[in-house]
Amino acid sequence: MMDDTEAIAQCQAGNPEAYRHLVERYQAEAMGHALAILGHRQDAEDAVQTAFVKAWQGLDRFQANRRFYPWFYTILRNCCFKLAARRPCIAEGSEEQLALVATADDSDGLAEQAQILEKALWRLSAEERELIVLKHFDGLPYAELAERLGIPLGTVMSRLYHARLQLRAAVARLLKDQV
Amino acid sequence: MNPICEQVRLSAMAHADGESETASLGLAEMESHVAGCAECRSALAEMEVATQLLADHRLRPQTVQLAARVHEGIAAAQSCREARRFSGLFVALLTILLAERAITLRSDAPTRWASRGAVCLLVAGWFICQRQNPFSLNEHLEFSRKITL
Numbered sequence: 001m002m003d004d005t006e007a008i009a010q011c012q013a014g015n016p017e018a019y020r021h022l023v024e025r026y027q028a029e030a031m032g033h034a035l036a037i038l039g040h041r042q043d044a045e046d047a048v049q050t051a052f053v054k055a056w057q058g059l060d061r062f063q064a065n066r067r068f069y070p071w072f073y074t075i076l077r078n079c080c081f082k083l084a085a086r087r088p089c090i091a092e093g094s095e096e097q098l099a100l101v102a103t104a105d106d107s108d109g110l111a112e113q114a115q116i117l118e119k120a121l122w123r124l125s126a127e128e129r130e131l132i133v134l135k136h137f138d139g140l141p142y143a144e145l146a147e148r149l150g151i152p153l154g155t156v157m158s159r160l161y162h163a164r165l166q167l168r169a170a171v172a173r174l175l176k177d178q179v
Numbered sequence: 180m181n182p183i184c185e186q187v188r189l190s191a192m193a194h195a196d197g198e199s200e201t202a203s204l205g206l207a208e209m210e211s212h213v214a215g216c217a218e219c220r221s222a223l224a225e226m227e228v229a230t231q232l233l234a235d236h237r238l239r240p241q242t243v244q245l246a247a248r249v250h251e252g253i254a255a256a257q258s259c260r261e262a263r264r265f266s267g268l269f270v271a272l273l274t275i276l277l278a279e280r281a282i283t284l285r286s287d288a289p290t291r292w293a294s295r296g297a298v299c300l301l302v303a304g305w306f307i308c309q310r311q312n313p314f315s316l317n318e319h320l321e322f323s324r325k326i327t328l
Contacts, residue, residue: 136234
């Protein structure tokens with residue numbers, strides 16, 4: 001299998017087939033991230049497709065010492081937020097909204113928790129949800145979060161702190177509603 | 180929340196996330212504040228619950244096949260770029276011809292040609308300001324048409 005560096009070099013030499021490797025390698029990850037921001041499958045697919053096309057057009061400016069996905073992610077999130085600004089918000093619990101969260105194992109208690117967490121995540125803003133996904137599900141360190149989101153490290157910490165508290169408050173409200 | 184409490188909470192979060200180097204306060208300094216601040220204790224406990232809840236879950240894997248759509252999108256974008264390049268050449272050629280004609284006829288009716296030139300410049304300036312090429316295809320229409328094929 002071709003590695004990213006080789007695929008990018010071939011793309012820069014004008015071979016569009018090499019780009020297929022990059023698309024196939026990163027499309028699922030990109031889709032997960034786009035869904036976390038947009039909450040709608042069709043919109044997420046459109047955003048990912050547009051981002052891959054834009055990335056292809058900008059590949060001649062790509063620096064070989066960088067990793068592809070973090071660079072691509074900045075394009076993807078721009079496409080997602082542009083699309084989100086044009087589309088109305090999807091109501092929480094709507095059928096259009098997709099399942100974002102899965103349990104780490106298959107125990108029944110966790111499945112119930114996953115549903116609550118899912119609902120709580122949809123009560124956060126798209127920016128907060130994005131931050132939570134990148135930090136907790138992708139395990140990115142603060143420095144990489146700052147790079148991907150284009151904000152200072154201190155801002156990452158502050159936003160993450162508030163996003164976690166918002167999430168905790170949303171979970172508490174949902175649990176209270178259940179009782 | 181006062182600035183010291185905020186500093187303590189962000190530092191505690193950084194230590195808990197294994198990012199101690201980004202924390203502005205050391206563990207000992209932080210713990211002594213938390214011991215005497217009920218609000219910070221409560222906020223940190225809430226954050227701990229959220230962190231634990233998230234640790235038991237992961238992002239649901241997505242299955243998607245976008246390679247063909249991306250390929251079509253790239254082809255559509257490239258054809259738009261080609262069309263734009265050719266229309267640019269066409270505009271340049273037309274401008275040269277009009278300029279040549281204007282210079283030739285300038286001596287016959289200078290005022291009329293000056294007013295026509297001003298109108299042409301205004302129209303061209305409008306498209307330049309809007310960053311649009313009047314002779315290119317509508318990129319968005321062309322793009323969506325190709326996608327739906």
